[in-house]
Amino acid sequence: MADSRPPGILSRQLILSLYLPATLLALGQSMVAPVIPVFTKSFGIGVDAASLVFVAYSAGALVATFPAGYLMDKIGRRPVLLAGPLLTAVGSFMTPFSHTFFELLFWRFVVGAASQLWQQGRVLVIADTAPHDQRARQMQWMVGMTRTGQLFGPSVGGFLAAGFGLWIPFAVHAALTIMAVIPAYNMIKETAPGRRRRNDDSEEVKAQGWGPVIKYMITFQIVAFLCIQILAQFGRGGQEQGSLNLYAVYAYDMGPGELGLLNTIAILFGIPVPFLTGYLMDKFGRRAVIAPGFAAYAIAVALMSLTAFYPLPMSYFLATYVLVQATAGTTGGTMQVLGTDFSPQENRGRFFAIWRTIAQLGATVSPAIYGLIAEHAGFGIAFLYLSFCAVGVVLGLSRVLGDTRAKR
Known part of the structure; x- marks a missing residue:
């Protein structure tokens, strides 16, 4: 009898289709992270307009999210997932050749949309295939490998930009993205239930549609979860796209080399965190890990706000910068684990589209x-706003939302 057990957490399949691509994609993305604020500042705009670079990235992800979820139910996970890195390569390569600020926003929009195709597709495949007691580890270890890829990227990207030109990190990012999709092409199989079993008379196919999903989405538990999810996004303030770097550039006049080194140190402290949180969430439950993580992050950004209110030494800013980045690592990917637990087996792509x-x-x-x-x-007030949002997540998880994986 064939062995139908799911692959182990460190199987060859997961290494080549999940962990290695995540590492390469993150390496390339992190190389351009310290360069983007400097490139943006070269257009002579203020900090409020400069933040639109991160808005454009997120807007691209937003526009791609709904059709990506629907298409992954309609045509399957695999084609949507593999299209993401190819579009990312094109968008990243074209970014440094932007002649106007609006061109820059367009290419950041493209990269944001493309990254969402990969990210959402990969999480959905994990939701389809991972055992419940292994799901958090797979998703968080993917985050951990992403942080591993980010370790040297900022320093290398900053060095390449300072020494050879701002366009070099973007070209390397495009090349690494193409490299990431090569092993994934053969290792990632189709996992959509409706695509694996083509019997149109089956109960599973009959259950497909928007009606059951909408009915599920308006239950109290899911509405509460979505409110907490929004607070979590507000609390991050675009940190994952490098918005904190804007503070360093505009308040401390840091260049790409300094930002690259600073990001590398912060990531080094944060690398072990997702591996630990994934294990703990599988063992003790999601809420037991997510709530303390956001509480620590709230304290860290509150401490960062003091650098704006008082003339504190540079050493304090550097310490709090690393602390914010490290505590943000405890929150990265955790809400995706929680949402994946809530996703239904059928119509999962449609649930992802809405969520x-x-x-x-x-x-x-x-x-x-x-x-x-x-x-x-x-x-200072902006940092306190982030802190209050994070506190809202803690209260929502602790007082309103039930756990999806209690200790057994």
Whole structure:
């Protein structure tokens, strides 16, 4: 009898189709992260307009989210997932050749949309295939490998930009993205239930459609979860796209080399965190890990706000910068684990289309709100806003939402 057990957490299949691509994609993306704020500043715009670079990235992800989820139910996970890296390569390569700020926004929009195709597709495949007691580890270890890929990317990208030109990191990012999709092409199989079993008279196919999904989405538990998801996105303020770098550039006049080194140090502290949180979420439950993570992040950004209110030494800013990045690592990917637990087996792509669209809507407006507050009320108030949103996540998880994986 054939062995039908799912692959182990460190199987060859997961290494080549999940962990290695995540590492390469993150390496390329992190190389351009410290360069984008500097390239944006070269257009001679203020911090509120500069934040639109991160809004454009999130807007691209937002526009792609709904059709991506629907198409993954309609035509399958695999074609949508593999299209993401190819579009990312094109968008990244063209970014440094932008002649106007609006061209730059367009290519960041393309990269954001493409990245969402890969990210949403890969998470959906995990939801289809991973055992429930292994799901958090697969998703969080993907985050961990992403952070591993980000370790040297900022320093290398900053060095290449400073020494050879701003366009070099973007070209390398495009090349790494193409490399990432090569092993995934053969290893990733179709996992959509409706595509694996083509019997149109089956009960599974008959259950496909928007009606059951909408009915499920308006239950109290899912509505509460979506509200908490939005607060989580607001609390991050576009940090995952590098919005915190804007503060370093505009308040401390840091260049790409300094930003690259600073990001590398912060990522080094954060690498072990997702591996630990994935294990703990599978063992003790999601809420037991997510709530403390957002609480620690809330404290960190509150401490960062002091650098804007008082003339504190550079050493304090550097320490709090690393602390914010490290605690943000405890929140990265955790809400996706929670949402995947809530996703139904059938119509999962449609559920993702609605859920992730709402999440991306929060991610889209969050950097703009952060930049607007920073421009008109100061960075200190903007950091406190992020902290209050994170506290809202903690309260929502602790007081309202039930756990999806209690300790057994």
